[in-house]
Amino acid sequence: MSRERSAPATRRGFLKAGLAAGGAVATGGAARAAAGDPAITEIQPWMQELGPGVDEFPYGMPSPYESHVRRRNVEWLTADPVSSINFTPIHELDGIITPNGVCFERHHAGAAQVDPAKHRLMINGLVDKPLVFTMKDLMRFPRENHVYFCECAANSGMEWRGAQLNGAQFTHGMIHNVMYTGIPLRLLLEEAGVKTNGKWVMPEGADASGMTRSVPMEKAMDDCLVAFKMNGEALRVEQGYPLRLVVPGWEGNMWVKWLRRLEVGDEPWHHREETSKYTDLMADGKARRFTWEMDAKSVITNPSPQAPLTHGKGRTVLTGIAWSGRGTIPRVDVTIDGGKNWHEARMSGPSLSKSMHRFYFEFEWDGTPLLLQSRAHDSTGYVQPTKDELRKIRGENSIYHNNGIQTWYINEKGEAENVEIS
Amino acid sequence: MSRERSAPATRRGFLKAGLAAGGAVATGGAARAAAGDPAITEIQPWMQELGPGVDEFPYGMPSPYESHVRRRNVEWLTADPVSSINFTPIHELDGIITPNGVCFERHHAGAAQVDPAKHRLMINGLVDKPLVFTMKDLMRFPRENHVYFCECAANSGMEWRGAQLNGAQFTHGMIHNVMYTGIPLRLLLEEAGVKTNGKWVMPEGADASGMTRSVPMEKAMDDCLVAFKMNGEALRVEQGYPLRLVVPGWEGNMWVKWLRRLEVGDEPWHHREETSKYTDLMADGKARRFTWEMDAKSVITNPSPQAPLTHGKGRTVLTGIAWSGRGTIPRVDVTIDGGKNWHEARMSGPSLSKSMHRFYFEFEWDGTPLLLQSRAHDSTGYVQPTKDELRKIRGENSIYHNNGIQTWYINEKGEAENVEIS
Numbered sequence: 121m122s123r124e125r126s127a128p129a130t131r132r133g134f135l136k137a138g139l140a141a142g143g144a145v146a147t148g149g150a151a152r153a154a155a156g157d158p159a160i161t162e163i164q165p166w167m168q169e170l171g172p173g174v175d176e177f178p179y180g181m182p183s184p185y186e187s188h189v190r191r192r193n194v195e196w197l198t199a200d201p202v203s204s205i206n207f208t209p210i211h212e213l214d215g216i217i218t219p220n221g222v223c224f225e226r227h228h229a230g231a232a233q234v235d236p237a238k239h240r241l242m243i244n245g246l247v248d249k250p251l252v253f254t255m256k257d258l259m260r261f262p263r264e265n266h267v268y269f270c271e272c273a274a275n276s277g278m279e280w281r282g283a284q285l286n287g288a289q290f291t292h293g294m295i296h297n298v299m300y301t302g303i304p305l306r307l308l309l310e311e312a313g314v315k316t317n318g319k320w321v322m323p324e325g326a327d328a329s330g331m332t333r334s335v336p337m338e339k340a341m342d343d344c345l346v347a348f349k350m351n352g353e354a355l356r357v358e359q360g361y362p363l364r365l366v367v368p369g370w371e372g373n374m375w376v377k378w379l380r381r382l383e384v385g386d387e388p389w390h391h392r393e394e395t396s397k398y399t400d401l402m403a404d405g406k407a408r409r410f411t412w413e414m415d416a417k418s419v420i421t422n423p424s425p426q427a428p429l430t431h432g433k434g435r436t437v438l439t440g441i442a443w444s445g446r447g448t449i450p451r452v453d454v455t456i457d458g459g460k461n462w463h464e465a466r467m468s469g470p471s472l473s474k475s476m477h478r479f480y481f482e483f484e485w486d487g488t489p490l491l492l493q494s495r496a497h498d499s500t501g502y503v504q505p506t507k508d509e510l511r512k513i514r515g516e517n518s519i520y521h522n523n524g525i526q527t528w529y530i531n532e533k534g535e536a537e538n539v540e541i542s
Numbered sequence: 543m544s545r546e547r548s549a550p551a552t553r554r555g556f557l558k559a560g561l562a563a564g565g566a567v568a569t570g571g572a573a574r575a576a577a578g579d580p581a582i583t584e585i586q587p588w589m590q591e592l593g594p595g596v597d598e599f600p601y602g603m604p605s606p607y608e609s610h611v612r613r614r615n616v617e618w619l620t621a622d623p624v625s626s627i628n629f630t631p632i633h634e635l636d637g638i639i640t641p642n643g644v645c646f647e648r649h650h651a652g653a654a655q656v657d658p659a660k661h662r663l664m665i666n667g668l669v670d671k672p673l674v675f676t677m678k679d680l681m682r683f684p685r686e687n688h689v690y691f692c693e694c695a696a697n698s699g700m701e702w703r704g705a706q707l708n709g710a711q712f713t714h715g716m717i718h719n720v721m722y723t724g725i726p727l728r729l730l731l732e733e734a735g736v737k738t739n740g741k742w743v744m745p746e747g748a749d750a751s752g753m754t755r756s757v758p759m760e761k762a763m764d765d766c767l768v769a770f771k772m773n774g775e776a777l778r779v780e781q782g783y784p785l786r787l788v789v790p791g792w793e794g795n796m797w798v799k800w801l802r803r804l805e806v807g808d809e810p811w812h813h814r815e816e817t818s819k820y821t822d823l824m825a826d827g828k829a830r831r832f833t834w835e836m837d838a839k840s841v842i843t844n845p846s847p848q849a850p851l852t853h854g855k856g857r858t859v860l861t862g863i864a865w866s867g868r869g870t871i872p873r874v875d876v877t878i879d880g881g882k883n884w885h886e887a888r889m890s891g892p893s894l895s896k897s898m899h900r901f902y903f904e905f906e907w908d909g910t911p912l913l914l915q916s917r918a919h920d921s922t923g924y925v926q927p928t929k930d931e932l933r934k935i936r937g938e939n940s941i942y943h944n945n946g947i948q949t950w951y952i953n954e955k956g957e958a959e960n961v962e963i964s
Contacts, residue, residue, distance in 0.1 A: 159660045160674055166800070167748055171652030171779075173623025178612035179604070179643045183783045185658055186776045190600035201595025213774040214723040215687040220641060221601045222775070230593030236607055238581045252582055260857040262904050265637040265891035299891070301636040326589055351773065352635040353644070354608045357593075361605045378588070435682040469687035469721070470892055482684050 182221075188212070191222050192289060197278075202230040203329075205272065207293030210419070210441065211427040216267070216297055216469045216476045220356050223296035226272055228329035231358040232378045239326065239362055241308075241346070245384035248313030255348070255362055261303040261311075264345065266368065267475040269443045271295040271414050273371035273398055273520035279507065280516050283527075283538040288424040291526060291538060292417075295443070297476035300366050302347030305340050309384070318384040322391075323365045326380035333374045334388035335367065339412075343368045346379065369445030369474040370412040371520070373398050403515025414445035416504050417523035418452055418479070418496035429534030433487040440465075442477045444498035449477040451497040456483060458491030458527070458541050465494070473499075490530040491541060508542055604643075610634070613644050614711060619700075624652035625751075627694070629715030632841070632863065633849040638689070638719055638891045638898045642778050645718035648694055650751035653780040654800045661748065661784055663730075663768070667806035670735030677770070677784055683725045683733075686767065688790065689897040691865045693717040693836050695793035695820055695942035701929065702938050705949075705960040710846040713948060713960060714839075717865070719898035721774065722788050724767030730804070731762060740806040744813075745787045748802035755796045756810035757789065761834075765790045768801065791867030791896040792834040793942070795820050825937025838926050839945035840864035840874055840901070840918035851956030855909040862887075864899045866920035871899040873919040878905060880913030880949070880963050887916070895921075912952040913963060930964055 182189065191206040198204040208224040225231065236255045244250040272294035278284040285291050309321070314337070321340045325331035335344070345366040348355060355361040360377025367374045373393055388394065388410075400408040420440040423429045429436060438456070442449040452465040465479035479494070496504040507524030514521075529539040604611065613628040620626040630646040647653065658677045666672045694716035700706040707713050731743070736759070743762045747753035757766070767788040770777060777783040782799025789796045795815055810816065810832075822830040842862040845851045851858060860878070864871040874887040887901035901916070918926040929946030936943075951961040 157662065157674060159662050159676075160664065164656070164660060164748065166654040166656050167750055167752070170624045170750055171649065171654045173652055174613070174615045174626045174628040174647045174649065175617075175623045177780065178614070180613075180645070180778050180780055181643070182601070182776060183655075183779045185783075189775060191596070191602075192600070193596045195597075201597045202592045204596045206596040214685065214771045215721045215774050217639060217721045217773045219773050219775045221603070223602070225596045227593065227596065230595055232588040232593045233605075234586070234588050238586060240579065240581050242582065252579060254581075256853060260853060260859055262859065262888075262902060263636065263861075263890065265900055267892070299637045299639045326586065328589055328592055330589070349636045351639045351641050352637050353611060353641045354604060356602050357605045358599065358602060361607075431678060431682060437682055437684065439685075466684075468685065470689070470894065472892065478687055480684060 189222065191224060194285070194290060203228050205274070205294060207289045208296055209289050210293050210295070211288045211421045211424050213421070214439065214478070216441070216478050217351065218296035218298055220298065220351050220353065220359075223298065223356065223359060224272070224294050225358045226294070226372065227327070227358070228331055229327045232325075232327035233357060234326060234361060234378055236362040239380070241363060241379060242381045243308060243312040243384070244381065246315040246318035246386060247384050248315065251312050258303060258346070258348070261307055263301055263303055265299055265301050266345070267297065267299045267470070267472050268366060268368045269295055269297040269474065269476045270372045270375055271443070273373060276522040276524070276526075277519040279522055279524070280511070280518050283540050286538045287426040288419055288421050289426060292419040294372070295476070297443070298350040299352065300345055300347040301349035302345030302366055305344035305346055305365070308346060308382070309340060314384055317386045320385045320388050322383040322385060322389050323376035323379055324381040324383070325376045326378040331376050331393065332389060332391045333376060333393055334391070335374060339367065339370070369414060371398065371414060374412065398520060400514065400520055401517040403517065411521055414443070415521065415523040416442070416444035416446070416449065416496045416498035416502050418442035418494040418504060419526045420454070420492050420494050420528060423492070423530055423534070423536050424528050425536045425538055428536050429485065429530060432534070433485050436483055436485040438481040438483065438492065440479055440494050442479060442494070442496040443475065444496065444502070445474060446502065447473050447499035449496050449498055452477070452479040453495040453497075454479070454481040455493045456490045459493060462495070487532060489532060491539075492528045492530060493525050495525055507540065611644065613646060616707070616712060625650050627696070627716060629711045630718055631711050632715050632717070633710045633843045633846050635843070636861065636900070638863070638900050639773065640718040640720055642720065642773050642775065642781075645720065645778070645781060646694070646716050647780045648716065648794065649749070649780070650753055651749045654747075654749035655779060656748060656783060656800055658784040661802070663785060663801060664803045665730060665734040665806070666803065668737040668740035668808060669806050670737065673734050680725060680768070680770065683729055685723055685725055687721055687723050688767070689719065689721045689892070689894050690788060690790045691717055691719040691896065691898045692794045692797055693865070695795060698944040698946070698948075699941040701944055701946070702933070702940050705962050708960050709848040710841055710843050711848060714841040716794070717898070719865070720772045722767055722769040723771035724769030724788055727766035727768055727787070728763045730768060731806070736806055739808045742807045742810050744805040744807060744811050745798035745801055746803040746805070747798045748800040753798050753815065754811065754813045755798060755815055756813070757796060761789065761792070791836060793820065793836060796834065820942060822936065822942055823939040825939065833943055836865070836867035837943065837945040838864070838866035838868070838871065838918045838920035838924050840916040840926055841948045842876070842914050842916050842950060845914070845952060845956070845958050846950050847958045847960055850958050851907065851952060854956070855907055858905055858907040860903040860905065860914065862901055862916050864901060864916070864918040865897065866918065866924070867896060868924065869895050869921035871918050871920055874899070874901040875917045875919075876901070876903040877915045878912045881915060884917070909954060911954060913961075914950045914952060915947050917947055929962065
């Protein structure tokens with residue numbers, strides 16, 4: 121196994137490699153001479169006309185040329201779009217911040233339209249002093265800021281039985297990564313005073329589904345946040361405006377949106393979302409329960425089926441994302457030949473615990489087919505497994521917690537396809 | 543000077559203090575009992591109705607209840623909104639990321655509406671090989687991700703002659719802080735091959751103003767980026783879509799938007815934006831030039847004139863932002879009594895070089911008037927000066943580079959006003 125050292129971006133860092141050993145390596149293609157390009161010789165309209173002034177867009181939107189950068193849902197996945205999923209266009213993004221407008225959505229009764237003036241947060245159950253907070257009350261508690269990924273437990277869930285969905289957005293797009301501002305849940309629980317037999321917390325949503333989960337007190341007192349802002353501004357409606365629970369590193373369904381109540385109890389509630397849903401059916405017919413932590417995972421976002429290589433041979437930038445519910449990602453390995461050779465990817469951007477990381481691998485494509493894979497290592501030493509390694513332990517009946525290595529096949533034309541190799 | 547140690551958010555961290563020593567200290571107010579609040583006993587409509595499904599908003603927008611969170615311009619500041627400024631609503635934000643929709647705008651000919659397919663970047667002048675890149679060409683170069691603040695040199699410029707504008711948005715809102723993805727400018731210059739006498743780079747914009755500045759080669763080769771993404775998605779139109787120069791820590795007018803050309807020369811060009819504009823007229827009638835770096839600065843965003851205290855006595859959260867063009871902000875001091883006592887603020891969120899930092903100070907308000915100030919220290923040891931200290935050196939004729947300490951006066955009702963004290 122060969123390995124390239126991670127280093128700052130450098131134009132000398134392009135790996136000359138491809139599937140065919142000794143194949144012709146194209147060197148150019150990344151810059152072209154000025155002569156004859158009408159886009160250079162013609163004066164463009166935007167160089168001659170005044171654009172909109174500073175009073176026209178109090179809240180800005182993306183360029184009309186970017187309308188393809190959008191969330192997408194898959195109609196046949198669910199019976200109704202009000203209890204369904206759409207996907208973050210991860211193949212169109214870069215860096216580690218997901219812009220609020222395209223963070224994936226998962227609702228059980230549609231996106232609740234809450235009036236913050238009429239919203240309340242209650243703490244009850246095994247507490248010394250049951251409390252109800254208005255939004256204004258909550259603004260008087262200390263806040264913290266953290267960048268965390270939020271991943272649906274069902275992300276990549278269709279892939280247990282082989283390559284199903286053709287696009288990184290659909291296989292891995294139930295994730296977003298934003299800076300949350302919120303009140304440590306610990307402070308609110310301390311305010312109410314948790315009784316000594318209070319061992320679990322049940323967050324409840326104010327939407328029509330009344331979403332609930334059981335959160336162990338250790339986690340509640342550790343790093344959970346009652347968040348009210350994402351990427352600087354108020355939570356978006358579809359992300360739980362005005363309040364959502366943030367449960368760092370744990371599956372997204374516990375991050376209860378439109379948060380209206382926190383009940384303290386002495387045992388878990390065994391509600392629907394932790395019994396018939398969000399449990400993992402094993403090969404022997406038994407189900408794993410309370411599989412909260414999201415294991416280390418990565419995916420190559422470019423090239424990928426929705427983002428083929430269109431430039432032909434030569435310099436090629438491969439990029440992707442990696443994350444772990446247990447800490448940081450110090451290293452990602454990449455192969456372009458289906459695992460014959462692995463190379464250490466270059467990481468760029470802040471490395472924050474329980475946050476998305478961005479990796480890159482630059483190489484000279486010789487135009488022969490490629491088999492692309494990435495493999496994340498997290499700060500605990502855990503290494504992302506293959507899908508087959510997962511299936512040996514978990515069988516093929518699962519929906520949730522598929523963090524297996526993803527493979528994209530790139531043909532001679534640069535087109536990409538979701539495949540499996542063993 | 544008393545000082546509180548910086549520490550994680552804690553409910554015990556509330557400082558019991560106010561202007562009047564020994565004044566009555568209110569303790570409660572941050573939580574209220576359930577009884578009698580109709581918002582608790584009534585079932586709200588969003589708990590009974592299905593919300594919009596996942597197919598309704600391919601690109602999401604903020605809640606209608608957040609329509610007050612918007613950029614604002616000041617009509618009398620400039621002759622025409624196409625060569626003008628609007629301001630980031632910093633008093634409505636938290637954390638350190640500015641959402642793309644409210645990043646302040648500064649145009650010289652309106653926001654150019656560029657078609658990326660017809661956009662080109664040229665490198666010419668003192669180079670071995672003049673080059674022209676399409677957007678697709680550029681996507682084949684290595685990229686990096688960094689969170690940087692971008693501040694207009696004129697931010698707080700109206701305050702040289704005393705308190706003028708009543709709101710943090712207007713006094714300090716010509717700043718944004720986002721994660722940029724871009725190609726190190728160094729790599730593109732190396733691709734063209736800079737001749738030995740190439741000492742300056744002139745970026746030129748593709749808007750109708752043809753914005754230009756002179757950037758010294760040392761900075762160009764250090765940390766400048768040719769950026770194409772902000773907070774994960776494509777640059778917004780008003781931020782230079784599809785390409786902008788990022789000049790970390792330096793004044794915003796050098797961050798040329800709609801970047802179309804980079805000319806390499808042996809001396810600065812002395813164009814309009816570095817002679818009649820963006821120079822600092824001193825008291826003796828001479829002008830400082832090439833004042834690129836943004837000095838360390840901070841401002842309290844809440845409470846502030848647009849965000850008064852409405853909750854009365856008791857627990858109060860004060861928050862603000864700090865930044866430096868020279869590195870990180872290890873410390874911010876806060877006073878609530880006009881400088882009699884200074885307290886070390888609590889920092890929360892990633893501390894990144896040339897990025898915004900977020901600080902908090904929690905105290906119990908006794909209901910008496912307050913004089914709020916913040917004072918940033920940067921990683922070089924530089925301490926933010928008072929406005930009077932600045933005026934002693936710079937006079938009152940300047941427009942740019944006012945990083946003086948800002949004062950807000952809070953009256954008994956909690957209303958805030960822009961004031962100066964000496």
